[in-house]
Amino acid sequence: MPKTRACEAWELLFDLLMRQRTRLPQVAAEFELSEPQCHVLRLMEPGAGVPMRRLVERLGCDASNVTGIVDRLEARLLVERTACAHDRRVRMVRLTPRGVETRARIVARMNEPPEPIAGLPADDLAALCSILRRALTTSGR
Amino acid sequence: MPKTRACEAWELLFDLLMRQRTRLPQVAAEFELSEPQCHVLRLMEPGAGVPMRRLVERLGCDASNVTGIVDRLEARLLVERTACAHDRRVRMVRLTPRGVETRARIVARMNEPPEPIAGLPADDLAALCSILRRALTTSGR
DNA sequence: TATTGTTATACTCTATAACTATA
DNA sequence: TATAGTTATAGAGTATAACAATA
Numbered sequence: 001m002p003k004t005r006a007c008e009a010w011e012l013l014f015d016l017l018m019r020q021r022t023r024l025p026q027v028a029a030e031f032e033l034s035e036p037q038c039h040v041l042r043l044m045e046p047g048a049g050v051p052m053r054r055l056v057e058r059l060g061c062d063a064s065n066v067t068g069i070v071d072r073l074e075a076r077l078l079v080e081r082t083a084c085a086h087d088r089r090v091r092m093v094r095l096t097p098r099g100v101e102t103r104a105r106i107v108a109r110m111n112e113p114p115e116p117i118a119g120l121p122a123d124d125l126a127a128l129c130s131i132l133r134r135a136l137t138t139s140g141r
Numbered sequence: 142m143p144k145t146r147a148c149e150a151w152e153l154l155f156d157l158l159m160r161q162r163t164r165l166p167q168v169a170a171e172f173e174l175s176e177p178q179c180h181v182l183r184l185m186e187p188g189a190g191v192p193m194r195r196l197v198e199r200l201g202c203d204a205s206n207v208t209g210i211v212d213r214l215e216a217r218l219l220v221e222r223t224a225c226a227h228d229r230r231v232r233m234v235r236l237t238p239r240g241v242e243t244r245a246r247i248v249a250r251m252n253e254p255p256e257p258i259a260g261l262p263a264d265d266l267a268a269l270c271s272i273l274r275r276a277l278t279t280s281g282r
Numbered sequence: 283t284a285t286t287g288t289t290a291t292a293c294t295c296t297a298t299a300a301c302t303a304t305a
Numbered sequence: 306t307a308t309a310g311t312t313a314t315a316g317a318g319t320a321t322a323a324c325a326a327t328a
Contacts, residue, residue: 113150
């Protein structure tokens with residue numbers, strides 16, 4: 001029965017997920033940022049500004065929240081709002097030099113594999129990668 | 142290099158994790174509960190009461206928060222506070238009949254494997270289970 | 283003295299609704 | 306009229322600090 005096996009796999013993954021669920025807030029705290037603030041920084045590419053609207057979509061929350069989150073990032077001099085040439089309604093958000101540097105450190109910190117993964121033997125890691133790649137590509141979302 | 146492989150695996154897992162990160166709040170919302178409220182219900186075994194202190198440890202947040210979370214669950218008649226026979230300082234939290242029923246529905250809902258996992262072939266699932274089991278047992282936490 | 287749990291306070295995230303300014 | 310973003314408001318989570326009751 002593939003159903004049972006899938007449940008079992010999901011249970012294990014869920015366990016792993018729950019053990020790592022404190023990781024994001026933890027990393028954010030190291031930089032004295034909230035989780036959403038951290039997330040916004042990660043979503044922004046250095047150099048290119050993005051309209052508020054895009055951040056709203058990526059964060060999946062109401063637009064009014066993003067105003068506040070960006071306000072606080074701006075107060076910390078990590079991002080700045082600029083005008084958009086084509087449409088005067090939209091405001092572009094861009095990383096400051098300081099924001100670029102902070103973002104790089106955050107991304108590096110997040111990319112460190114946690115202990116349960118780092119401790120696996122090489123052949124397990126190879127198999128895990130190929131399975132996960134299949135899982136992520138074969139499904140619609 | 143096992144380091145590189147581990148990073149790659151973590152990157153894929155992180156991707157899967159981020160795609161599922163809306164799942165918990167979503168399920169919670171179906172029951173008109175917040176995420177921590179949902180989490181508390183899942184942590185409680187039907188029948189046996191647990192001291193507030195244990196919930197604090199499991200949630201990993203400050204004790205003062207748990208007071209509020211349990212307050213709101215109690216207002217919804219999902220849990221109730223009772224006295225502890227041995228130590229009059231501690232308050233036990235116990236699921237009400239209604240809480241037991243709600244918790245069962247939440248757990249069932251959470252256990253449904255998400256699409257990327259459900260869609261994997263049987264041999265991938267078997268391999269995934271054994272690798273994850275190794276990952277979760279060999280590491281300290 | 284130490285521990286359990288609560289209250290008070292302050293900050294952030296969250297959605298809803300009403301608003302401004304553009305298009 | 307519709308869209309981008311803001312403000313106002315209210316509810317929930319978070320930590321810190323101070324406190325009562327009990328051990």
